[in-house]
Amino acid sequence: MTLAAQTGAPVDEADPFGPEILSDPIPFHARLRDAGPVVYLSRYDVFALGRHEQVHDALADWQAFQSGAGVGLSNFRTEKPWRPPSLLLEADPPHHDAPRRVLSTILGPRALRRLRERWIADAERLVDEVLDRTTEFDAVAALAETFPLRVFPDAVGLGAEGRENLLPYGNLLFNAFGPHNDLVAEGMPRMGELSGWVNAQCEREALAPAGFGADIWAAADRGEITPDQAPLVVRSLLSAGVDTTVNGLAAALHAFATHPDQWTRLRDRPELARAAFDEAVRWESPVQTFFRTTTREVELAGTRIPDGHKVLMFLGSANRDPRRWGPDADAFDLGRDPSGHVGFGMGLHQCVGQHVARLEAEAVLHALVRRVRTIELAGEPCRKLNNTMRMWGSLPLRVGLQ
Template sequence: MITPQVEPRDIRQAPSSAPVSDVDPFSDAFFEDPHPIHEALREAGPVVYLAKWNVFAVARYAEVHAVLNDPATFCSSRGVGLSDFAKETPWRPPSLILEADPPAHTRTRAVLSRVLSPAVMKQIRDGFAAAADATVDEIVARGRIDGIADVAEAYPLSVFPDAVGLKAEGRENLLPYAGLVFNAFGPPNALRQSAIERSAPHQAYVQAQCQRESLRPGGFGACVHAHVDSGEITDAEAPLLVRSLLSAGLDTTVNGIGAALYCLARFPHEWERLRDDPGLARNAFEEAVRFESPVQTFFRTTTRPVELGGVAIGEGEKVLMFLGAANRDPRRWENPERYDITRRTSGHVGFGSGIHMCVGQLVARLEGEVLLSALARKARSITVSGPVKRRYNNTLRGLESLPLAIEGA
């Protein structure tokens, strides 16, 4: 395993009064083990300047939460990645949800919030739970599995595309597309460039599937298009909102479930607590999202000169938020390095915070809960049975492979 070393000399004082760090949060060393760097950045100050990419960064919970909840000062419409849409052409049409500000964002977000409302989650819950039971029955019968391919990816792909109303053909493009989107938020490194170079078939598939005629009646996608008929959105906006569903409804879920499996397999005491009380499944998933933070970073751009954490930041500056660092900030969390399925996780920023909280969070939470509940009821033990391999992505933190041994109850 590569362990990045953060020496005191990596932090020096900048003329702007912000400490300066030479670390690269988009390097393989960071992806493998970001926590030492997170700690160094948190302790360096409330705001740090990253010399490698010429951006300001916040790693403490208070500042991350403040940036997320002040969209008037820290905007999303200039891109939530390193690229500044005021100066660069986006690689794809910007998201009407993730890369938009009020009032435009307010209108389109309201549509997706109704499509993915708590009431809708209640309607689909039984079907999702039955599919979770089937998935767990299969992996328990096999005994040895890959927790990523056989569960974290397989289960969401067994329920979510059907819920959206996608055709069966071409679904293998969904996960590569989501990975592409989140790699593209990073700098022009090899990960981003390679993802975009390979993106043509994935983009073509998604664009085609987002059209009204491609979607099964009654699914999430058709419900989005129905809001065209009521005049709430336009014909041009509907496919872009369906596109937001396809990334928001899969990436967080896949990496969140993978994180939960990895945590439960590593911390047998917490696994036993879950077995004793499967009602803790929702919180076990939520705590895994806090603990591992599947979405590690997002950018904002300042709309005006602002002082943050005592540091003056000018207009048009990129600010990188370390969500994963905030979720383990000891200023906010007691024993943050401990995975505790009884922890009160309210307030974590694993799904973001404020008006841009992950639009697919209710789907992710539903899938995580029913899957972990089924696992707790049907399995006696879950242990790591081989080498674990990370999947590198400029924004997401997850695993490529997680060998597991599962014994039936």
Template sequence: MSTSSRAPVSDADPYDLEILADPSTFHRHLRETGPVVYLERYGVYAMGRFDHVSAALTDWQSYQSSAGVGIANFRFEKPIRPPSPLLEADPPRHDAPRLVLSKILGAPAVQQLRASWSIAAESLVDELLSDSTEFDGIDALSNALPLKIFADEIGIPDTGREHLLPLGDFVFNSVGPLDSALMKASAQKVHEAGSVEWTMAHCRRENLTDNGFGAQVWSAADRGDITEQQAPILVRSLLSAGFDTTASGLAAVLYALASHPEQWMRLRDDPTRARTAFDEAIRWDSPVQTFHRTATRDMSIDGTDVPDGAKVLLSLGAANHDPRRWDSPDSYDLTRDPSGHVGFGMGIHRCVGQHVARLEAEVLLTALAARISTISLAGETERHLNNTMRSWRSLPLRVSLR
């Protein structure tokens, strides 16, 4: 007969700046301390083992998202912004908005963009390499591509796109402690720039092109698939969460390939490995590090008690390095099958834009493989710290042309 017990207690702070800069030691601590660990600093439970994280992600009945995917608990606290109808809703409220965006951003629809996005990526790479073989991969590639092709597809004007990355930084900082220095700094930045106001204005029908993703969301409202109140919030989800995530994923794969020349050669010699290269980078250097859920009932997880209403931090980054699931998890390896990683989440809340991110990565890496013989780091890199996202501020790269 099994017995239940309290979770082991840890004073580790997952939002400490040193841990955000290099979370590997914290990840090991989570996995080795137990299946569930109580983080006393924040009064939340945490999971870092792959089997437990993936199980929680797929069990929306026991681990609700509607109480917020951040550390704030919407059961007891008022949200600082309208909750996302995708990430912060559960069935049945989640179903209609998810179905709308799944059709707009699903694999069949996104694959129709391959030809035009390939041309855009080739043009970006050609223009970049015509000027220099040394550049910062963040500004020149990982930020530039989504801000061009994905913003075009949403249907927003060229002017003002500089608001999108700071807005995403603010949104993902808000998943962590609202009184943290990172949250306060990003909130001040978007407030002074007017980024929230600009974004909300461009969620309205009249400020979107007639045939973009944003217009398709409004058409869904016209059909009655979603309400008119949900339409601008869904467009906001595209604008606030569709750029930082992809840009960080592209930066992750550029860093991985630049720091692993043998893996770059595998991709260069076989560009069909582009999707594997990207997914392995998402596993190896997970851009989204954490999301929270809230327990809907008293539970015993491998003999450890988690009470109803408790916040549960799911460490995607720790799970993606769990040696129980992955051989040599700290290695970046294009011969690995990275499918099944939790970098895009799992279950009904799995990232609805994953096909967009993968196609952006495929066209960029294919364009680079066609023009570049070698790629390496050209100087000291700098992380951009965020409470949720693992991303870069600077990634100096040096390439040689074919």
């Protein structure tokens, strides 16, 4: 008897990491949700969750669905990780607690209040640089990549040289959460170089005397984390703090370019900028998938999932589940309350830097509202495929100025 038959789960033979589904996952997500709350993906021998209720519950239940065995397809119980696991993303209590507590304090409201005025001014300067030069531009290169690469590494305390390595490193990292397909193979030749560069930036001597990185090392000096943990916590910031914001910001700009009425709405009410970013994260879900591993036999929505088995949570599918968001779940709508989306995760492992990302996006959107009357596509956007992230490779925009 097959595993699917034993557990009672419907079976899908599709490859969710194939180029066709990565290019346009929405039809597959709808099929997955309609098939049932838990679906067995035979190609990878994993159980898939596509509905909001089950994804939310699995994310929140770290005791039954652990992160410590890896949040990718690889099972750290039986496979050696290609790099030391993240102390935040790939660890559970008690190992997860101290690093999470330190980073939550460092990235807390006081730090964001200090950064807010500076980042808003930086965003206005960048938008002025772009719009004083042209009203047609690639929004990925000009804004979505440039702004996070300017302000976030500065806040961490990185030097100016080499920070462009953060994007290909992040691309490699998020690809590695999937199977060893062509996307992973494409990045392998630079793995040693990029990993070595990132690891070097995490050492105390490489960081500015003031910044998030220095604050992490100061926490080690106080005994809140160990000296061995400090560079790994810095690495967690650099691994997850840039690509997610880049792609969330690109998602927001694409949403407004394809929904001009919503841009008018934001221009009329700029205070909606932060909620608009959350709606864009819900609508596009820059982080599409994450895995968990069962710590025991688990019954979820009537399906028995064996101990030690990988469970693939489709965050992008959950964020468009009409069972949670209603019949207009596929619409980008600033009138919606997007709270409860799982684009930043949920529960204990919810993204610790999500408020930093919101502040970056809010700064850019406010700067654009100040000068831009209309936004539209100036050409066909181009996707960049990644096993975990939903990305734009290019996003040609045309704007009309105030």
